[in-house]
Amino acid sequence: xxxxxxxxxxxxxxxxxxxxxxxxxxxxxxxxxxxxxxxxxxxxxxxxxxxxxxxxxxxxxxxxxxxxxxxxxxxxxxxxxxxxxxxxxxxxxxxxxxxxxxxxxxxxxxxxxxxxxxxxxxxxxxxxxxxxxxxxxxxxxxxxxxxxxxxxxxxxxxxxxxxxxxxxxxxxxxxxxxxxxxxxxxxxxxxxxxxxxxxxxxxxxxxxxxxxxxxxxxxxxxxxxxxxxxxxxxxxxxxxxxxxxxxxxxxxxxxxxxxxxxxxxxxxxxxxxxxxxxxxxxxxxxxxxxxxxxxxxxxxxxxxxxxxxxxxxxxxxxxxxxxxxxxxxxxxxxx
Numbered sequence: 001x002x003x004x005x006x007x008x009x010x011x012x013x014x015x016x017x018x019x020x021x022x023x024x025x026x027x028x029x030x031x032x033x034x035x036x037x038x039x040x041x042x043x044x045x046x047x048x049x050x051x052x053x054x055x056x057x058x059x060x061x062x063x064x065x066x067x068x069x070x071x072x073x074x075x076x077x078x079x080x081x082x083x084x085x086x087x088x089x090x091x092x093x094x095x096x097x098x099x100x101x102x103x104x105x106x107x108x109x110x111x112x113x114x115x116x117x118x119x120x121x122x123x124x125x126x127x128x129x130x131x132x133x134x135x136x137x138x139x140x141x142x143x144x145x146x147x148x149x150x151x152x153x154x155x156x157x158x159x160x161x162x163x164x165x166x167x168x169x170x171x172x173x174x175x176x177x178x179x180x181x182x183x184x185x186x187x188x189x190x191x192x193x194x195x196x197x198x199x200x201x202x203x204x205x206x207x208x209x210x211x212x213x214x215x216x217x218x219x220x221x222x223x224x225x226x227x228x229x230x231x232x233x234x235x236x237x238x239x240x241x242x243x244x245x246x247x248x249x250x251x252x253x254x255x256x257x258x259x260x261x262x263x264x265x266x267x268x269x270x271x272x273x274x275x276x277x278x279x280x281x282x283x284x285x286x287x288x289x290x291x292x293x294x295x296x297x298x299x300x301x302x303x304x305x306x307x308x309x310x311x312x313x314x315x316x317x318x319x320x321x322x323x324x325x326x327x328x329x330x331x332x333x334x335x
Contacts, residue, residue: 021281024066025064027062028086029062030085032099033245039084040243041240042080042085043055043235050072051065053236055233056233058315059248061245066281090117095113096130097130098131098137101252105133109133115166125173125177129173131145134147138152139319140318143187144176144186149162149163154192154193157207158193159197159205175195176192214246215250217265223254224254224255227262230273230293238251241254269298272303272304274304274306274307274315274317275289276314278309279309285310289309301322304320305321307324307325313325
């Protein structure tokens with residue numbers, strides 16, 4: 001159902017930063033999650049010199065720098081542009097492309113990113129617009145997705161099969177922009193999926209399932225998946241290392257990388273535990289969530305657990321999650 005928005009989309013960007021309780025918050029889009037060693041070093045140095053000394057990894061494999069002083073976003077933007085992390089100021093907030101992190105898909109991701117940025121009207125899409133690439137991330141609720149030649153729309157296989165995946169994503173995005181009205185996501189538009197599907201023509205009857213397959217910490221061939229506790233990476237770590245950020249707030253690094261300060265075992269008490277920012281970074285939070293989690297971690301639990309400082313439940317991962325949501329009287333457990 002279409003949703004009327006009474007306020008504009010306030011997703012932070014790398015230039016248009018969000019003023020949080022602890023200073024400016026810049027969200028740097030990293031399509032596919034891939035950062036060269038130089039690009040990661042630029043982000044690390046920015047966090048150390050301009051921010052609070054940490055890089056926050058998001059559930060869309062983007063990177064946030066927070067604690068920015070007023071005006072520091074100008075210097076940050078200049079550094080990002082020089083490092084190739086800000087190829088389009090007009091389109092930078094829509095560059096949300098999440099990809100299966102252990103697949104060879106970065107060239108496709110780069111093609112999609114460049115093609116979306118080349119269409120002027122797509123700059124008007126919401127910062128919540130999302131493209132997914134690969135089966136393991138097909139269930140993350142992307143507006144548009146690709147699994148092989150299958151085109152996903154609003155998180156489900158549309159039945160459309162495509163020969164040119166980049167052109168198909170751009171076509172679907174343009175059609176979404178034409179029909180979305182004030183909606184931020186395709187799933188909010190009445191009949192939106194059907195209108196886009198019909199523009200492509202023939203569909204198949206057999207549909208692929210939408211799934212979420214998180215990567216597990218540990219060695220995988222020539223790389224290692226290293227978890228980042230609560231997605232908060234100490235910016236002093238991983239100097240000179242290329243990484244691929246995953247939607248599960250971990251990083252894929254070359255085998256042999258110093259992973260001190262990270263975790264590389266699914267048996268780690270930090271595995272499967274996530275949290276919102278909480279106090280003091282968020283004025284809406286009822287608690288210092290990260291400090292509460294640090295005291296709790298190690299408590300036996302099954303499955304994934306997410307902690308939230310208020311009823312907005314920011315940062316909740318997709319899928320089955322046990323939640324602890326702060327109230328005026330402590331935390332409410334939601335299953």
